[in-house]
Amino acid sequence: MGILDDLKMEYRMGGITQRLIFWNVGLFAIPMILFGVLPLFGANLSFLNWNSLGVDWLSLSSNPADLLWKPWSLIVYMFLHAGVLHLLFNMLMLYFSARFFLTFFTQKQFFGLYILGGVFAGLMFIISFNILPGLVLSQAKMVGASAAIMTILIASAVYAPYYAVRLPLIGTLKLWHIALFYVVLDLIQASGGNSGGHIAHLSGALFGYIYIRLLQRGTDLSKIVTAVIDFFANLFKPKKSTPFKKVHKNKNTATTNNGSTANSTSARQSKDITQQKIDDILDKISKSGYDSLTKEEKEFLFKVGK
Numbered sequence: 001m002g003i004l005d006d007l008k009m010e011y012r013m014g015g016i017t018q019r020l021i022f023w024n025v026g027l028f029a030i031p032m033i034l035f036g037v038l039p040l041f042g043a044n045l046s047f048l049n050w051n052s053l054g055v056d057w058l059s060l061s062s063n064p065a066d067l068l069w070k071p072w073s074l075i076v077y078m079f080l081h082a083g084v085l086h087l088l089f090n091m092l093m094l095y096f097s098a099r100f101f102l103t104f105f106t107q108k109q110f111f112g113l114y115i116l117g118g119v120f121a122g123l124m125f126i127i128s129f130n131i132l133p134g135l136v137l138s139q140a141k142m143v144g145a146s147a148a149i150m151t152i153l154i155a156s157a158v159y160a161p162y163y164a165v166r167l168p169l170i171g172t173l174k175l176w177h178i179a180l181f182y183v184v185l186d187l188i189q190a191s192g193g194n195s196g197g198h199i200a201h202l203s204g205a206l207f208g209y210i211y212i213r214l215l216q217r218g219t220d221l222s223k224i225v226t227a228v229i230d231f232f233a234n235l236f237k238p239k240k241s242t243p244f245k246k247v248h249k250n251k252n253t254a255t256t257n258n259g260s261t262a263n264s265t266s267a268r269q270s271k272d273i274t275q276q277k278i279d280d281i282l283d284k285i286s287k288s289g290y291d292s293l294t295k296e297e298k299e300f301l302f303k304v305g306k
Contacts, residue, residue, distance in 0.1 A: 010022075015102070016110055016111050017098040017099075017102070020094060020111075020114065020145075024079055024087065024094075024145055025087065025091070028080065028081050028087050031048065035048075050082075050141070051082060057070050057073070058076050058080060058143075059073060059143050060073045060077035060141060060142045060143070061126075062126055062130070062138075062141065062142075063129075063139060064126050074119055074123070075115065077142055078144065078145050078148045080143035081143060082143055082144065090144060090146050093146070093149050093153070094149050097149050097152040097156065100157075100163065100175060103156075103163075104156070104159055104160060108222065109222040110152065110222075111222075111225065112221070112226055113152060113208070113221070113222050114152060115148070116151075116211070116221055116222065116224065117148045117151025117152070118145070118147055118151070120203060121147030121148070121150075121151070121200040121204040121207065122142070122147070122200065124199060124200065125142055125196050125199060128195075128196070128199045129196065134195075135195060135196075140196045142196050149204075150202075150205050151205065151208040152208065153179055153182065153205075153208070154179050154205040154206075154209055155208035155209070156208075157178070157180075157208075158179075158213070160175060161175060161176035162175070162176070163175040165178060182205075183205055186198040186201045186205075187202070281297050281300070
């Protein structure tokens with residue numbers, strides 16, 4: 001079995017965490033290779049390169065008007081990364097956060113929360129650059145899965161704050177200790193060089209908290225994503241054709257007022273007469289013996305017995 005077959009097997013057998021890691025790695029590695037090779041042949045792919053200084057089609061822009069011509073960026077941005085280290089750190093965090101979350105919840109809830117947390121964080125990123133005095137005059141663009149991953153981590157910590165986590169060189173911590181550390185770290189760096197990213201992280205954390213609190217009251221927001229996926233899955237699913245059934249009707253059969261046919265009525269009457277005649281013959285045999293039967297009665301009994 002080759003490397004490609006091994007990867008296919010890992011993708012099929014792995015859960016949602018494995019598949020998200022595959023998507024993130026693939027959507028980083030493949031475009032990066034294309035951006036490096038195709039310009040040698042004169043191809044200009046700067047409109048797709050989210051790491052370029054100009055406007056591109058994939059990253060999430062802080063300018064709300066850009067959503068009008070690239071609305072997909074509100075989801076696509078959370079599957080792109082600025083570099084190898086950015087990708088590596090996020091995938092490690094995704095792996096460990098997913099282990100906590102999937103201890104208590106389903107894979108559908110995990111994927112739904114991942115998407116919704118990323119969308120919410122993306123919207124808050126845009127809003128912050130248009131209302132906060134320190135950011136309103138600047139423009140930025142954002143990529144990365146960290147906001148969606150932060151949603152998963154905080155949701156896990158809110159649901160099971162005292163879940164024990166053993167870390168190398170540190171020892172055993174509670175899950176809420178780890179969540180608090182990352183929230184405080186983002187608060188400290190909120191006005192730094194990556195303000196938009198840290199605001200998105202905090203927004204993802206807020207959504208994780210909201211999700212668990214609503215879930216505890218009976219509202220599962222992740223079902224929104226599940227419903228959308230099921231809608232499009234059913235939309236493109238081939239419809240099963242109903243087998244054509246032929247119904248044959250006897251035109252020569254007259255229908256009575258109560259809905260039964262004349263033929264069926266006469267058949268029942270004939271059956272009743274025959275059974276009555278058999279009963280009479282059997283009574284005669286029981287009283288006088290077989291020899292007491294007439295020739296016609298013997299012949300009738302013989303025909304019925306065939």
